[in-house]
Amino acid sequence: MKIAALKYCVAGLLLASSAALADVTAPECIAPAKPGGGFDLTCRVAQTGLAAQFDKPIQVTFMPGGIGAVAFSQFNTTRTDDPNAIVAFSSGSLLNIATGKFGEFTENDVRFLATVGADFGAVVVRADSNFETLDDLMAVFKENPAEVVVGAGGSVGSQDWMKGALLLKSVESSPRDMRYVSFEGGGEALAALLGGSIDMVTADVGEVITHLEAGNIRVLAVLSPERLDAPFDQIPTAIEQGYDVEWTIMRGFYMGNNVPDADYQTWADAFAKAYETEEFRKIREEKGLLPLNLSGAELDTKVKQRIGELRQIARDAGLIK
Structure with missing residues (x-):
């Protein structure tokens, strides 16, 4: 009986794991603005660059309001565990979070997922x-x-x-x-x-x-971490000249904070695989972005550190209390 019960338990865990992964059945990219802007561009890169990673095409949905504030609020209230949806962000979004323009919610209330370029x-x-x-x-x-x-x-x-x-x-x-x-x-x-x-x-x-x-x-x-490729490879970075200044204009995505780990990782893995493909490199170049391949926990940590730094600079400058 104990062996049988153990088998049922293992089987149940496997089914639960499979179900969690299978939850990404209707992939959606939220562009938190009207069509035609940078958030739209960000979603289009994912839509084309990740086409081979999912059974269904990624749907692009527009959610304008407060330059991202409406979407940020929704994914902190009614869609915190949505496994299908990713939301486009930019460095401007990070600055808005740092200075409190997205309301009561902070960087710790979402999970940053992946970049598409910079x-x-x-x-x-x-x-x-x-x-x-x-x-x-x-x-x-x-x-x-x-x-x-x-x-x-x-x-x-x-x-x-x-x-x-x-x-x-x-x-x-x-x-x-x-x-x-x-x-x-x-x-x-x-x-x-x-x-x-x-x-x-x-x-x-x-x-x-x-x-x-x-x-x-x-x-x-x-203001890049390392020298860029040609035609900018002859221009030194501020860092290599002795000044600790870096500014990456990042474009990427976040998800709700309560999305199951398995689903978050499914998306992160999809981006990691896409980075290695010619299709992704081509669409990124067509949209005028430079390479910046970060996904999963590495990106989440990096973004949250950056927002903390921005918040301190804004405080030092008297922009926020």
């Missing part, structure tokens, strides 16, 4: 700037930050502002002392730089390619 920050000056190296710029930031007029496509507290704040913090200057000019977008900021009304721009690598090719600008550093 862009990286860049420190940009005119080609004829007196700042010939990052050291030249940082020396001024250390002694008198207000001498440098920094411009970018975003308001105080935005991603681009954060890049500048990190640069100042790396030389023990206060982000409050940054002389910052906000523009509607990166293109307008770069135009102001070329026109001479500002001294530098905290930009993204992807948005400065044409100006770099034209010889109009000088990129003092990329």
Whole structure:
């Protein structure tokens, strides 16, 4: 009787495990905005890049509201254990979480799943700037930050502002002392730089390619963990120049906090497999993203650490209490 009972118990556990894995039967990607934006792009990469990993195609659903706040709230209330759904996020989402713009819920109330690609920050000056190296710029930031007029496509507290704040913090200057000019977008900021009304721009690598090719600008550093591939392989990182500044513009997904481990891992494994395929690499390149392959617990840990860092910077700058 004991042996029979044990057999039934083992069989039950196997069935439960299979059922947990089988729960991912209607894969869905939530783009927390209207069609056509960055979240839509993120879901399309997953939809195409993971097509071979599931029996059914991934459905893209749009859930606009609060630049991600509505979706974040829903996956912290009514859909915390949904095994089928993944929700697109960006580095902007992480900043919103850090500064409390997503309400009472924090990074610990979801599970970050996987990335589809990234862009990286860049420190940009005119080609004829007196700042010939990052050291030249940082020396001024250390002694008198207000001498440098920094411009970018975003308001105080935005991603681009954060890049500048990190640069100042790396030389023990206060982000409050940054002389910052906000523009509607990166293109307008770069135009102001070329026109001479500002001294530098905290930009993204992807948005400065044409100006770099034209010889109009000088990129003092990329804010990536390691040097990028060509055509950016000749540009040093801030880290290798001695400044602990990194800004990855990450695109990826999270899931509800109560999703069973087996289902979370099914999705994480699907992304890990997709990263090795030509189909995934092709769609990522078509969407203008650079490689960033992180999934599962590694990504979850990394993202939650980053949000903690952003929260502290915002607090130091007086943006939050």
